[in-house]
Amino acid sequence: MTRQKIFKSKNDVFFYLCLVLIPSIQFAIFYIGVNFNSILLAFKDRESGVADKFAGLTNFIQIFSQHKSNSRYTIENLLLYAKNSLILYVFNTLVGITLALMFSYYISKKFKGAGLFKVFLYIPNIVSPAVLVIIYKYFLEEGYPGIVYSITGESILGLLTTNRFFWVLFYSIIMSFGTSVLMYTGAMGQISDSIFESASLEGVGPLREFVSIVVPLVFPTLSTFIVVGLAGLFTHQMNVFSFYGESDGVSDIWTIGMFLYREMKTNDAWKYYPYLSALGIVLNIITSTLTFILRGVLNKFDPTGDR
Amino acid sequence: MMKGKRFFGKCMSFALILTLTATATAFTACGGNGNTGNTTELKVVNYNGGIGGEWLEDLKTSFEAKYKDVSLEDGKTGVTVTIVPDKTVVESMFGRGNHVIVYQCCNIDSLRNSDYLLDIGDAVTGKTVTVKDKVSTYDTAIETRLSDSQKQLLSSGNGSYYAVPHYETFGGIYYDVDLFNEMKWYFANTVNNTFISNGSATKSNGPDGVQGTVDDGLPATYTQFYALCDKISESMKPLISAGSVKRYLNFLATEAYLCLAGKSASYHYTLDSGSDTVNYITDIDAYVANNDNGVESATINSDTLYKLSQQAEKYQALNLLDTLMSAEEGAKLKYFTDSSIGESRTNTDAQKEFIFGDEIPAYQNAAMIVEGNYWVNEAKTHLQSYEKRHGGKTKNYAYMPLPAVISTATEITPEQGVNSYTLADQAECYMMIDKKSVGDNSVLINLAKDFIMFANTEENLKAFTKKTGVTKALSYDMTDAEVSELSSMGQSIWKAKKKASEKGLLFYFGSNNAKYLKYSDYLSLNNSQGKTFWFSTTNQTSDLYYAFRSTESKHTTAKEFFRGMVKTASDLA
Numbered sequence: 001m002t003r004q005k006i007f008k009s010k011n012d013v014f015f016y017l018c019l020v021l022i023p024s025i026q027f028a029i030f031y032i033g034v035n036f037n038s039i040l041l042a043f044k045d046r047e048s049g050v051a052d053k054f055a056g057l058t059n060f061i062q063i064f065s066q067h068k069s070n071s072r073y074t075i076e077n078l079l080l081y082a083k084n085s086l087i088l089y090v091f092n093t094l095v096g097i098t099l100a101l102m103f104s105y106y107i108s109k110k111f112k113g114a115g116l117f118k119v120f121l122y123i124p125n126i127v128s129p130a131v132l133v134i135i136y137k138y139f140l141e142e143g144y145p146g147i148v149y150s151i152t153g154e155s156i157l158g159l160l161t162t163n164r165f166f167w168v169l170f171y172s173i174i175m176s177f178g179t180s181v182l183m184y185t186g187a188m189g190q191i192s193d194s195i196f197e198s199a200s201l202e203g204v205g206p207l208r209e210f211v212s213i214v215v216p217l218v219f220p221t222l223s224t225f226i227v228v229g230l231a232g233l234f235t236h237q238m239n240v241f242s243f244y245g246e247s248d249g250v251s252d253i254w255t256i257g258m259f260l261y262r263e264m265k266t267n268d269a270w271k272y273y274p275y276l277s278a279l280g281i282v283l284n285i286i287t288s289t290l291t292f293i294l295r296g297v298l299n300k301f302d303p304t305g306d307r
Numbered sequence: 308m309m310k311g312k313r314f315f316g317k318c319m320s321f322a323l324i325l326t327l328t329a330t331a332t333a334f335t336a337c338g339g340n341g342n343t344g345n346t347t348e349l350k351v352v353n354y355n356g357g358i359g360g361e362w363l364e365d366l367k368t369s370f371e372a373k374y375k376d377v378s379l380e381d382g383k384t385g386v387t388v389t390i391v392p393d394k395t396v397v398e399s400m401f402g403r404g405n406h407v408i409v410y411q412c413c414n415i416d417s418l419r420n421s422d423y424l425l426d427i428g429d430a431v432t433g434k435t436v437t438v439k440d441k442v443s444t445y446d447t448a449i450e451t452r453l454s455d456s457q458k459q460l461l462s463s464g465n466g467s468y469y470a471v472p473h474y475e476t477f478g479g480i481y482y483d484v485d486l487f488n489e490m491k492w493y494f495a496n497t498v499n500n501t502f503i504s505n506g507s508a509t510k511s512n513g514p515d516g517v518q519g520t521v522d523d524g525l526p527a528t529y530t531q532f533y534a535l536c537d538k539i540s541e542s543m544k545p546l547i548s549a550g551s552v553k554r555y556l557n558f559l560a561t562e563a564y565l566c567l568a569g570k571s572a573s574y575h576y577t578l579d580s581g582s583d584t585v586n587y588i589t590d591i592d593a594y595v596a597n598n599d600n601g602v603e604s605a606t607i608n609s610d611t612l613y614k615l616s617q618q619a620e621k622y623q624a625l626n627l628l629d630t631l632m633s634a635e636e637g638a639k640l641k642y643f644t645d646s647s648i649g650e651s652r653t654n655t656d657a658q659k660e661f662i663f664g665d666e667i668p669a670y671q672n673a674a675m676i677v678e679g680n681y682w683v684n685e686a687k688t689h690l691q692s693y694e695k696r697h698g699g700k701t702k703n704y705a706y707m708p709l710p711a712v713i714s715t716a717t718e719i720t721p722e723q724g725v726n727s728y729t730l731a732d733q734a735e736c737y738m739m740i741d742k743k744s745v746g747d748n749s750v751l752i753n754l755a756k757d758f759i760m761f762a763n764t765e766e767n768l769k770a771f772t773k774k775t776g777v778t779k780a781l782s783y784d785m786t787d788a789e790v791s792e793l794s795s796m797g798q799s800i801w802k803a804k805k806k807a808s809e810k811g812l813l814f815y816f817g818s819n820n821a822k823y824l825k826y827s828d829y830l831s832l833n834n835s836q837g838k839t840f841w842f843s844t845t846n847q848t849s850d851l852y853y854a855f856r857s858t859e860s861k862h863t864t865a866k867e868f869f870r871g872m873v874k875t876a877s878d879l880a
Contacts, residue, residue, distance in 0.1 A: 071839075071842070071844050072839075077847060134651075137551075137650055138651050140651075141649045141650050141652075142649075142651055142669075155645070156638075157638050157639065157648060157649065158650060160649075160651075161649055161650055161858075162638075162858070244551075244650075245836070246836035246837070247552075247553060247554060247853075248848045248849060248850060249553055249554070249852060249853030249859070249861065250853065251847060263837075265396055266835070266836050266837025269837070270398075270421070
């Protein structure tokens with residue numbers, strides 16, 4: 001059986017090239033061009049009133065010790081933010097993905113209320129994140145204390161005030177369900193009904209079916225989410241900005257992503273772009289390496305053997 | 308085969324639609340040169356925060372009226388001022404086709420170095436501008452309204468200027484005058500820090516140490532301030548602040564520092580105290596044990612600038628906040644409302660609670676609010692609502708000058724109160740012209756310059772203050788009759804500014820000194836994030852609420868926080 005030709009004539013080739021021309025230009029400018037300048041910036045030094053100077057590896061060295069003039073840029077702070085990023089990733093993977101799989105299974109099996117369930121899980125992807133954060137904050141800070149007061153008569157502080165990191169982390173996890181549930185549901189929908197029928201005849205219950213049949217069969221989708229999640233390890237901001245803006249009073253819950261975003265936004269940030277560019281390169285190297293390793297490991301343990 | 312062809316065709320069609328849509332979307336973002344039909348367009352970006360945009364609408368109307376029958380471009384008559392409200396970082400305002408940028412938190416040096424700003428020297432130093440054939444002449448050059456420090460910061464010499472100051476922000480405490488009058492929360496002219504018993508009783512001299520002035524009866528020392536807070540807390544919460552914007556509490560510390568430091572605060576940007584000295588702490592432990600110990604005097608110059616980081620008045624300001632935050636009632640604070648501790652109430656929510664505190668069950672009544680002077684303009688809707696609900700009765704608020712001396716005395720002298728009413732702008736707001744957006748279009752350039760000159764006439768400066776209740780960071784005057792037209796807050800701010808100016812204690816932090824520019828994120832008084840005036844390495848924060856709230860992971864004491872603020876000569880080399 002011969003493979004069909006896609007391009008039948010030169011006109012087809014010309015048409016195709018015209019279509020990809022604009023996205024290619026966009027990629028060249030906004031990815032290669034921007035990142036190229038960003039890489040060059042990592043080797044420069046900036047001061048007010050003078051042109052940028054070549055700084056060699058100074059910025060990279062400062063990442064592992066302290067910035068020469070900004071006392072906020074220390075290795076201790078970076079490790080704290082990295083720790084928060086890692087906690088976020090682990091929780092998203094262990095708790096978030098587990099729950100997303102379970103919700104997806106429930107929806108794909110069309111159990112009672114599955115349709116309504118699907119809508120509620122997808123609402124975070126429709127409503128503005130700023131609105132959701134306001135609603136969430138008000139519930140934790142005003143709604144919950146109000147409920148407690150009306151039941152017990154005791155006036156308490158809000159949940160966010162008393163345990164900031166946990167509730168911000170919790171918010172990030174529940175907001176992540178929308179897209180993942182959609183993808184998992186789609187993957188589960190591809191599983192042949194005959195497998196479920198056969199399993200049912202064997203007396204397999206929902207839990208065994210979920211663990212031994214559904215999860216292995218959607219493993220490619222699952223591993224994609226795990227790998228993509230790791231790739232975004234140092235860019236995920238955990239919605240901290242939506243909760244607290246740029247306040248450094250809550251820097252103890254910052255992730256690396258939040259730190260980078262916040263530093264780019266503040267006044268006088270231009271002075272520190274070289275340091276931040278160097279940091280971006282270092283983080284890129286770390287996540288790229290980890291991502292490839294993880295992908296390799298997951299491919300090795302893929303039960304479908306598709307890869 | 309047919310199936311593959313159809314599939315490929317569908318893919319191509321979809322790709323084509325997607326590409327065309329993306330291209331069209333990209334081009335819609337292009338601003339063009341500003342054509343609004345038959346008039347010449349001038350685009351003005353306005354930071355629509357506390358000041359809002361009503362004042363600019365009025366200015367727009369009168370500016371457009373000025374050019375009503377004037378043709379600046381072929382086929383066009385008149386000018387349309389298009390106002391673009393925004394609140395993102397100022398750097399993102401440039402290169403987007405906006406001609407005039409009216410914004411806050413502007414690092415002029417950075418913007419100038421990035422080649423964003425048009426040189427508007429002729430508009431600042433001159434009184435005349437010609438837009439095509441229309442000549443406009445103004446009575447006063449803007450330059451004559453600038454302070455020396457403003458001239459240094461905004462100019463690069465040789466008559467070049469890159470921005471004109473806009474409004475000024477004074478952070479601190481604003482109190483409910485009606486409530487204070489009703490509850491008689493004024494100190495009496497006695498020896499025991501007692502409060503007046505009736506409205507006609509003689510009040511104490513107040514922070515300025517002078518009898519018969521508007522601050523009579525207000526706390527003149529921190530002993531009295533804490534006594535006032537204790538008195539108020541018998542019936543309500545003394546203070547309210549924005550819960551979700553904890554940085555507002557920095558206003559309190561900054562104003563406390565200014566009123567204690569007085570003129571010495573200006574050394575942060577003059578870098579020269581002359582023969583005057585400052586008190587700097589050499590041993591914080593000894594100083595905390597006894598304020599006479601562990602402290603020395605020094606003059607300030609470029610080499611000794613680092614000693615300002617150890618200034619005793621900074622510790623005292625931190626101590627004020629630490630003391631207020633340490634007074635706890637269980638998990639809550641004795642002196643602050645619950646909403647000030649919480650995470651959800653914004654600054655406008657806090658304003659509403661401050662205005663309606665005694666009327667809405669979900670709110671707590673508070674006597675004083677920690678805010679910037681623009682808050683009354685931000686809360687306009689709530690104040691109008693209050694008036695409506697109370698048959699036209701208005702609420703009266705005023706700026707509270709903080710104590711100017713560390714003392715346990717019950718009465719202070721005018722000499723001791725000399726630093727009261729020290730004010731400094733904390734927002735760095737400016738009017739600028741975007742160099743790229745006006746390009747080399749001489750009509751647009753001169754029109755934009757004329758807009759700035761027009762906005763800064765005596766008449767329009769007064770109009771701004773009458774509209775917003777906020778003063779401009781420029782020198783101008785208002786008659787007593789004009790001042791009486793302002794709200795109580797507006798009058799209070801105007802009088803405070805005038806008093807500070809007469810005493811030489813009105814500061815605009817800024818300089819063209821290389822050291823100041825290099826360390827401006829530390830030396831400037833701007834309260835925005837990223838500024839490190841109050842930053843401490845002890846807990847890596849400059850948000851003082853988180854530093855002194857006992858339930859926070861960054862909690863520390865004023866002493867330890869101050870220890871982490873100390874800099875060495877090499878830090879400011």
